[in-house]
Amino acid sequence: MIVIFENFSFELTQFRIENGYSDNRHPDEVKYVNSFEEDSKRRDFTINSMGINSAGLVIDYNGGIEDIKNGIIRCVGNANERFTEDALRLVRAVRFSTQLNFSISHETTESILKNSELIKKISTERIRDEFIKIIMSENPMIGISMLSRFGILKNIIPELEEGIHCEQKGEHIYDVFDHILHALGHAAEKNLPLDIRLSALFHDIGKPRTRRWDGTKAGGKGKYTFYGHEVIGARMVKKIMERLKFPKDISEKVEKLVRYHMFFSDT
Numbered sequence: 001m002i003v004i005f006e007n008f009s010f011e012l013t014q015f016r017i018e019n020g021y022s023d024n025r026h027p028d029e030v031k032y033v034n035s036f037e038e039d040s041k042r043r044d045f046t047i048n049s050m051g052i053n054s055a056g057l058v059i060d061y062n063g064g065i066e067d068i069k070n071g072i073i074r075c076v077g078n079a080n081e082r083f084t085e086d087a088l089r090l091v092r093a094v095r096f097s098t099q100l101n102f103s104i105s106h107e108t109t110e111s112i113l114k115n116s117e118l119i120k121k122i123s124t125e126r127i128r129d130e131f132i133k134i135i136m137s138e139n140p141m142i143g144i145s146m147l148s149r150f151g152i153l154k155n156i157i158p159e160l161e162e163g164i165h166c167e168q169k170g171e172h173i174y175d176v177f178d179h180i181l182h183a184l185g186h187a188a189e190k191n192l193p194l195d196i197r198l199s200a201l202f203h204d205i206g207k208p209r210t211r212r213w214d215g216t217k218a219g220g221k222g223k224y225t226f227y228g229h230e231v232i233g234a235r236m237v238k239k240i241m242e243r244l245k246f247p248k249d250i251s252e253k254v255e256k257l258v259r260y261h262m263f264f265s266d267t
Contacts, residue, residue, distance in 0.1 A: 001013070014032045015032065015036055015039035017042060036059060036061075041062070044075065044076065044082055044086070044089045045073055045074060045089075045092075045093070046062045046067045046074050046075075047067055049061070049064055050065070062077075072105050073093050073096050073097050073102050073105065073108060074104075074105040074107070074108050075089075075105075075108045075111065079107055079110075079112075080114065083118060084118070087115065087121055087122050088119075088126050090150070091127060091134075091147070091152060094146045095130050095133050095134050095137075097142075097143075098140065098142055098143035098146070099134075112150045112152070116150055116155065117151075119152055119155050124243065124245050135184070135198065136194060138188060139188070140184050140188050140201075141181045141188070144181060144184065144201070145181060148177075156244075157240055157244075159240060160177065160180070160201075160205065162205075162209070163175060163177035163205070163208055164176075166208045169223060176204055179204060180201055180202070180204050181201075183203060187199075187200040202254065203230075203257070204233065206229040206230065206234070206235075206258075207233070209229075209236075210225075210227060210228050211226055212225050212227070230261060230262050233259075234258045237255050
């Protein structure tokens with residue numbers, strides 16, 4: 001049940017425990033209980049497992065307060081079990097870490113690496129919503145880098161990882177992947193909206209597929225060329241935005257900005 005109080009929305013539900021997650025999303029069995037302690041054990045992370053009683057006192061059975069003080073994202077109980085229950089938590093861990101500037105505990109990190117393939121079982125819409133929150137954070141560079149390092153990004157937007165170790169040379173000091181991450185970071189520093197941040201992230205996504213070595217360039221020293229990367233990139237972005245089920249207006253704007261970004265010195 002949803003209750004609105006002083007412009008805040010509250011979802012009211014009974015304490016419960018859940019068993020079996022054959023689809024890595026929905027419990028096979030739900031049992032209602034009378035204990036908040038039991039209910040708190042099914043939460044994702046310790047910082048999300050606390051409560052407040054009628055006297056206004058914080059109830060913390062899982063060390064959430066200590067983890068907040070230390071700036072740590074840690075699963076409640078067994079991390080493998082938490083991610084198996086709902087694989088979207090793999091992305092949520094990165095999102096909370098990015099938004100709060102918290103580190104992810106060692107055991108939680110190890111479990112993310114072990115279970116990263118489970119994200120394939122989660123609906124595109126749920127993944128997209130968490131992805132947007134990462135993009136709109138103050139540190140989206142860190143978030144996207146973490147998704148890649150944890151083996152999650154390759155299961156969401158594998159096209160981005162084609163830029164890893166794809167050297168550009170010339171006036172570029174970064175490979176394609178690091179370059180687009182810095183472009184995204186630049187957009188975040190300017191507090192630009194979602195469509196511009198996505199355009200920054202995707203603007204050179206077509207470069208790996210168009211890279212050619214031309215020995216006649218740079219006075220005979222040779223250099224890489226990326227002719228038509230904006231055209232190829234726009235086609236790739238169209239497919240990505242459709243796959244992630246972004247609204248049509250945002251998708252079309254991002255596609256156009258990628259297609260014509262060579263006409264601007266600062267997207």
